[in-house]
Amino acid sequence: MMALVLTVLLSATLLAFSLLQLPGGVRRLVNRYQQDLAGVYLGESAIVAWMEQFPADYFAEAPWNLRLPAVQEEGGFPWLKVSAAACTACERGASDERGRTSGCESSRRVVAQVGSTFRTLSRDELREVADQLEANLNREILGRSNLKVKSGSRRFTGRGESFAMNVSAGDVTLGFDGNVGSVNIKCDGDVNVRGAARYDTLRLYASGNIVLTGEVNARHLEVYSRGNIELSRAVSFSGIMYSSGGITLRGMNSRLSRRRTSPADCVDTTGPIHLISVAPTVLRENHQDVSARRDATLESAAPLGCLLPAIVGGKKVSIQWSLE
Structure with missing residues (x-):
């Protein structure tokens, strides 16, 4: 019986000691x-300041x-x-001649994909x-x-898989279903x-x-055609297209849904349609009507x-943020 009592007392002592230590452990985690x-x-602030073109040492000064x-x-x-280091030590570290710290040992970085806002491009651009x-490409x-x-x-x-291919004297048809890795074709x-x-x-x-039809989705798309490009409404992507001829949008209604990436919102309207550059995460922020003839080459569209x-x-x- 004495051994049992001593065991219970020892267990209670260890439990009480653990409970006393718990707040400190939680505090360290917090x-x-x-x-x-x-x-x-x-890290995010550094990238945003860089995108807004603030001077490098602007936020190092008062207040x-x-x-x-x-x-x-x-x-x-x-x-x-x-990218920028996700590290609070950078705030306390020594800065370089531009006012920003360098040499941070943190392995984690805030990463952003960045593009430029749409505007009318000159022929040279x-x-x-x-x-x-x-x-x-x-x-x-x-x-x-x-x-x-x-x-x-x-x-x-x-079922598709990643591959790269250079095809001469012939056409290429891709009819994959499901998830596909990286496909690169010339x-x-x-x-x-x-x-x-x-x-x-x-x-x-x-x-x-180049024709893209069906329920095709591309997280990253790069397309260059010396002929014409044709897209169906169901195609969604983030990336860029260039056509030496023109770009035709098939099956487009006068009201284009924001639930899908609409390439009609991303064309250069100053002349023949050559350039489409799309960021789906940005497209969801706006909604507007676009007038276009069904099954006809789009003549005009708002680039918002x-x-x-x-x-x-x-x-x-910024298009996409991540922590790596």
Whole structure:
């Protein structure tokens, strides 16, 4: 009995000791969470200040007295990828000659994809975007280690997988369903994309025409056509298109739903339709009517809610945020 009593007393003592220690442990967890949250806030603030073109040391002075982490540009097309350290130590650390801290040891970074607000492009600016897109597609498609070179028409159906292919003397048809990784195709003929696939990345470069129909969704899309481009209403994407001919929107009603990404809101209306640049997360912020003839090349559309590639310049707008 004495052993049982001593065991109960010892257990009660250990439990009481643990309970006494609990508030301190919780406090440490809360403090860690606050520091992590403050680090993310500083990283986001640094990127927002960079997009708004504030001087680098603007917030380091009174009344803010806040040192923001350095913002790094990591390239990318059409959206520019920028990042900043998510670290509260950066606020207390030594700053460089531009007033922002560097050398932060934090492995976590706030990352944003950035584009430029839509505006009417001059011919030279449009040509620059087209040249950048063409060069980027050649690099991303032909420079891949898994590139296959084929001749003659090709047709792909069923469950898709990531691949890169350069097709000469033939057309390409993609009829995948379900989730697909990265598909990169350069083709001397036409490219027809159909089915109900959700592409992580879809890059198409065609000497002929490019047609996208069905329930096709692309998280990142880059399309360059030396012919014409045709889109159905059900196609949704984030990315950029360029056509040397024109872009036709099939099956478009006069009222275009915001529930789907509407390419009609993202065309350059100063002349023939060449450029479409879409950010679905931004498109949901606006709603308006667009007048267009069914099954006809769109002649005019309001560009509200559209983004242009970051290389165009002008006011920067964030498309997507993440913590890496």
